[in-house]
Amino acid sequence: MKIWLSFVAFILALQPGFTQTTISGRVTDNKKHALIGVSISLKDGYDGATTDSSGRFSFTTTEKGRQIIVASFIGYRPAEQTIEIGASIINVDLQMKEEVSELKAVVITAGTFEASDKKKTTVLSPMDIVTTASGNGDITGALKTLPGAQQVGDHEGLFVRGGTATESKIFIDGTLVNNFFYSSVPNIAQRGRFSPFLFSGTVFSTGGYSALYGQALSSALILESIDLPERTQATVGISVIGVNGGYQKLSKNKKSSWGISYGYTNPALAIKLYKSVQEYSSYPVYHTGDANFRIKTSKTGILKYYGYFSANQLAFRTPSIDTLGYKEAFALKNFNMYHNLSYRENIGWKLKLNAGLSYSNNKNDINSRLNDRDDKEVVLQGLEFKNFGLIQKGDYLNAKMVLERRLQGLTMIRFGGEYNYSNDRSDFTNYNGQAFNSRIRENLATAFAETDIYITNDVAAKLGTRFEHSALLNKVNFAPRVSLAYKLSRQSQASLAYGIFYQDPETQYLPGVNPLGFAKATHYILQFQRVSDLVTLRLEAFYKKYENLIKTDFTYYGQQMSAANNNGYGDARGFEIFWRDKKTVRNLDYWISYSFLDTKRDFLNFPHAIQPSFAARHTASLVLKKFVTKWKTGLNASYNFATGRPYYYIGYDDNTHAYKFDDIGKTPDYNNVSFSINYIPGIGKQNSKMFTVYVLSVSNIFGINQVYNYQYSYNGSRKEAVIPPVKTFVYLGAFISFGIDRTQDAINNNL
Amino acid sequence: MKQVFAILLAFITSMSVVGQSDKYVKTMESKMAAVDSTMTSAALIDLANSFQRIGDAEKNQWLPYYYAALMQAKSGYMLSNNGQTPSPSVIDPIADKSEELIKKAEELAGQNSEIYIVKKMIATLRLMADPMNRWQTNGPEATEALAKAKELNPENPRTLLLEGQDKFYTPEQYGGSKTEAKALFEAAIKKYESFKPESSISPQWGLSTTKYFYSLCK
Numbered sequence: 001m002k003i004w005l006s007f008v009a010f011i012l013a014l015q016p017g018f019t020q021t022t023i024s025g026r027v028t029d030n031k032k033h034a035l036i037g038v039s040i041s042l043k044d045g046y047d048g049a050t051t052d053s054s055g056r057f058s059f060t061t062t063e064k065g066r067q068i069i070v071a072s073f074i075g076y077r078p079a080e081q082t083i084e085i086g087a088s089i090i091n092v093d094l095q096m097k098e099e100v101s102e103l104k105a106v107v108i109t110a111g112t113f114e115a116s117d118k119k120k121t122t123v124l125s126p127m128d129i130v131t132t133a134s135g136n137g138d139i140t141g142a143l144k145t146l147p148g149a150q151q152v153g154d155h156e157g158l159f160v161r162g163g164t165a166t167e168s169k170i171f172i173d174g175t176l177v178n179n180f181f182y183s184s185v186p187n188i189a190q191r192g193r194f195s196p197f198l199f200s201g202t203v204f205s206t207g208g209y210s211a212l213y214g215q216a217l218s219s220a221l222i223l224e225s226i227d228l229p230e231r232t233q234a235t236v237g238i239s240v241i242g243v244n245g246g247y248q249k250l251s252k253n254k255k256s257s258w259g260i261s262y263g264y265t266n267p268a269l270a271i272k273l274y275k276s277v278q279e280y281s282s283y284p285v286y287h288t289g290d291a292n293f294r295i296k297t298s299k300t301g302i303l304k305y306y307g308y309f310s311a312n313q314l315a316f317r318t319p320s321i322d323t324l325g326y327k328e329a330f331a332l333k334n335f336n337m338y339h340n341l342s343y344r345e346n347i348g349w350k351l352k353l354n355a356g357l358s359y360s361n362n363k364n365d366i367n368s369r370l371n372d373r374d375d376k377e378v379v380l381q382g383l384e385f386k387n388f389g390l391i392q393k394g395d396y397l398n399a400k401m402v403l404e405r406r407l408q409g410l411t412m413i414r415f416g417g418e419y420n421y422s423n424d425r426s427d428f429t430n431y432n433g434q435a436f437n438s439r440i441r442e443n444l445a446t447a448f449a450e451t452d453i454y455i456t457n458d459v460a461a462k463l464g465t466r467f468e469h470s471a472l473l474n475k476v477n478f479a480p481r482v483s484l485a486y487k488l489s490r491q492s493q494a495s496l497a498y499g500i501f502y503q504d505p506e507t508q509y510l511p512g513v514n515p516l517g518f519a520k521a522t523h524y525i526l527q528f529q530r531v532s533d534l535v536t537l538r539l540e541a542f543y544k545k546y547e548n549l550i551k552t553d554f555t556y557y558g559q560q561m562s563a564a565n566n567n568g569y570g571d572a573r574g575f576e577i578f579w580r581d582k583k584t585v586r587n588l589d590y591w592i593s594y595s596f597l598d599t600k601r602d603f604l605n606f607p608h609a610i611q612p613s614f615a616a617r618h619t620a621s622l623v624l625k626k627f628v629t630k631w632k633t634g635l636n637a638s639y640n641f642a643t644g645r646p647y648y649y650i651g652y653d654d655n656t657h658a659y660k661f662d663d664i665g666k667t668p669d670y671n672n673v674s675f676s677i678n679y680i681p682g683i684g685k686q687n688s689k690m691f692t693v694y695v696l697s698v699s700n701i702f703g704i705n706q707v708y709n710y711q712y713s714y715n716g717s718r719k720e721a722v723i724p725p726v727k728t729f730v731y732l733g734a735f736i737s738f739g740i741d742r743t744q745d746a747i748n749n750n751l
Numbered sequence: 752m753k754q755v756f757a758i759l760l761a762f763i764t765s766m767s768v769v770g771q772s773d774k775y776v777k778t779m780e781s782k783m784a785a786v787d788s789t790m791t792s793a794a795l796i797d798l799a800n801s802f803q804r805i806g807d808a809e810k811n812q813w814l815p816y817y818y819a820a821l822m823q824a825k826s827g828y829m830l831s832n833n834g835q836t837p838s839p840s841v842i843d844p845i846a847d848k849s850e851e852l853i854k855k856a857e858e859l860a861g862q863n864s865e866i867y868i869v870k871k872m873i874a875t876l877r878l879m880a881d882p883m884n885r886w887q888t889n890g891p892e893a894t895e896a897l898a899k900a901k902e903l904n905p906e907n908p909r910t911l912l913l914e915g916q917d918k919f920y921t922p923e924q925y926g927g928s929k930t931e932a933k934a935l936f937e938a939a940i941k942k943y944e945s946f947k948p949e950s951s952i953s954p955q956w957g958l959s960t961t962k963y964f965y966s967l968c969k
Contacts, residue, residue, distance in 0.1 A: 037793065039800035041807070046778055048804045050797040074844045125884065230887065533838035627883065632924065 570601025
């Protein structure tokens with residue numbers, strides 16, 4: 001029996017809980033800084049501890065022998081060490097390495113303002129866009145408060161760092177959009193066609209952008225459409241300029257959705273009220289409709305369609321600058337449709353596919369006539385060119401495919417191709433019925449590849465290249481792009497970017513007299529930024545060199561000037577400051593941007609290199625947004641400033657057969673103070689089925705005289721200021737959404 | 752003799768097995784009181800870590816992960832100062848960690864009311880870090896999770912506690928109400944009285960918190 005007892009004692013001794021060992025130590029990162037709150041454990045055991053404010057830990061264990069001690073901490077790779085537990089106190093020091101993660105890694109940002117909700121560099125969200133007082137709910141309107149963009153008010157588009165509006169291209173879900181803005185009307189900037197709420201992310205690159213995008217010398221605006229809507233809802237909007245309504249249905253399993261909307265805009269009332277510069281014979285009327293569907297094809301895949309239709313027309317008269325007492329009548333009818341189909345999926349072999357296909361069709365029917373005092377059509381000798389008709393038709397097809405593969409950590413490669421087809425037809429009829437037709441067809445095929453290389457969390461490089469073949473020009477180009485980013489501290493980083501950018505000559509000046517090539521720009525960008533959750537500081541300096549810009553000759557094709565050669569050139573240099581702060585004053589969000597631009601170019605009919613009339617030397621914006629919780633009201637104000645821009649009258653010397661300056665001037669400085677209020681009575685109310693936002697906005701609230709430019713009579717003898725159609729514009733609207741959300745019912749039934 | 756030996760060996764072996772699960776229950780039980788009483792962020796992280804260690808060692812128990820997630824979420828709440836929650840860069844990693852843990856618990860236990868309670872707390876925590884930009888996403892997410900918690904167990908008193916806290920903290924012009932909150936806390940206390948946890952280590956926390964909030968409503 002004794003033997004048995006000793007046997008039992010032996011077995012019991014094997015049971016845990018008899019002797020304890022203390023294990024202690026310290027956990028640091030690779031820079032020897034203490035890590036606080038790290039979980040320390042013995043693998044597969046209960047025993048362990050959490051590090052204190054000096055990174056130290058200590059615990060006792062009854063485990064014996066060989067054990068693995070594990071340290072785990074958010075944002076760090078787990079660290080393991082094998083230890084041998086004997087009787088004495090054990091000291092273990094552990095070092096942990098930071099995990100390479102998107103949140104902490106350096107981001108390549110030179111030249112880019114990202115506003116995607118996924119990235120840390122968020123600058124503008126859709127809400128930011130609609131609450132920018134001077135933006136008038138327009139995407140590009142809000143972007144004009146960011147550095148790099150000019151305050152050009154007489155023409156739509158983004159004029160970036162000394163570039164023209166046509167040097168900025170806009171992409172939706174990767175594919176090029178050809179007629180992003182409503183058709184041009186003389187001296188009145190047009191709005192973008194698309195609502196800011198269609199997009200979850202906005203990337204505004206003012207230069208040095210990725211090889212995935214091309215055909216833009218200055219800037220790329222990259223818009224990413226939303227995936228599935230959050231809920232089924234119907235919306236109604238009423239404002240002083242129109243009405244709109246829509247319905248968005250999210251399926252029960254939240255895997256698909258569809259929606260339609262229609263808008264009718266007629267600013268007749270507003271125009272009558274504010275006495276616009278133009279005398280309308282037919283008030284602007286816009287019918288717009290859109291339809292969409294979005295289908296989650298798998299956990300990672302989504303198929304999206306967005307279709308847009310618009311028909312609009314307007315006609316107005318303005319006093320003729322060429323002949324006193326006469327009027328110039330302008331009429332425009334536009335039809336536009338746009339279809340975009342995109343697909344995103346992880347297709348295996350660690351490959352992510354992004355494919356997009358878009359088709360758009362645009363038709364402008366423009367009529368220009370000279371009218372007498374009684375609005376009767378007249379043809380005056382010497383001014384016959386004032387009477388013409390122009391029908392522009394365009395078909396555009398854009399296809400793009402990008403494959404992305406993650407290699408290691410955040411290092412990845414992207415490659416793919418793009419195909420752009422455009423067919424522009426223009427039928428010009430002059431006063432005596434003589435017709436000039438032109439047809440410009442382009443087939444542009446592109447291949448691109450790019451890699452993001454993360455050497456460490458702190459150093460990254462983006463190397464890319466793009467090949468384009470233009471059937472129209474019968475030429476190829478090769479455009480390398482390089483960016484480097486280095487993280488200086490937890491919140492700050494410095495980046496460098498270099499790239500070559502090519503663009504087709506504008507169809508407006510085609511066909512050319514001689515064979516033409518691509519216009520070319522080379523960008524050099526140096527950037528510093530410090531970004532925390534609530535405060536952003538961004539400093540950027542750039543140099544941009546233009547080559548092979550289009551020069552026009554005094555050969556009129558119909559009425560249009562046509563391209564003579566590619567001998568134009570220019571450059572732009574400057575620096576920009578952006579500061580956004582949501583921290584200092586509670587509930588106040590403000591940003592300041594300043595741009596200095598020194599640019600000269602010789603293109604089109606310029607006699608030599610000059611500062612173009614669309615480039616101001618100093619541009620600044622101050623945007624303020626304050627949400628007053630107690631009033632459920634957002635108060636927004638903005639101030640935009642730009643120094644005067646030069647203007648020129650360029651005449652033609654018949655003797656020397658050369659262009660010359662007949663007059664040079666400078667516009668006064670541009671100042672604009674705008675204000676808007678959003679009142680949201682339903683905010684935070686849990687059970688309301690109806691959600692209303694009231695908007696009141698006043699642009700140029702102090703009625704400051706603004707001069708965008710000067711226009712001349714055809715012989716240069718007279719000039720007049722180009723001013724906004726309305727000095728101060730007051731907008732009032734209400735937007736109501738009816739959420740059809742069953743979760744509220746579920747709660748009510750359970751109470 | 753051989754029989755005696757066999758019985759004895761079987762007994763000792765079973766002792767050891769019982770000892771193991773006994774150790775689990777005992778260790779868990781020893782931490783139950785701390786679930787309600789721990790109030791500082793650092794201590795909550797410590798507690799969350801120790802629950803996670805138990806979860807990792809046990810591998811098929813959902814409760815340690817559940818408590819670890821709960822303590823992580825609570826540590827996030829405790830970082831609020833004067834009604835001001837830290838920014839997303841501080842809160843989101845904590846919310847992510849808590850979410851990762853509650854997912855592990857859900858994988859082991861399937862859907863249940865208590866898991867949705869934690870999911871609700873995580874959504875509200877994220878919302879508080881950036882209410883202006885998140886009330887349209889994390890707001891409904893929190894509401895849905897709470898509704899689901901109720902649906903899965905209408906008798907769970909913690910659903911009423913959380914609902915009461917929402918009413919308590921929301922400003923009146925946004926639909927908050929101290930009187931409604933008081934009624935909810937009162938109802939919660941009643942439910943706590945009749946609530947029977949499935950075991951000594953099953954979720955049972957919240958009564959002291961409810962009483963505390965109820966006292967603030969007077």
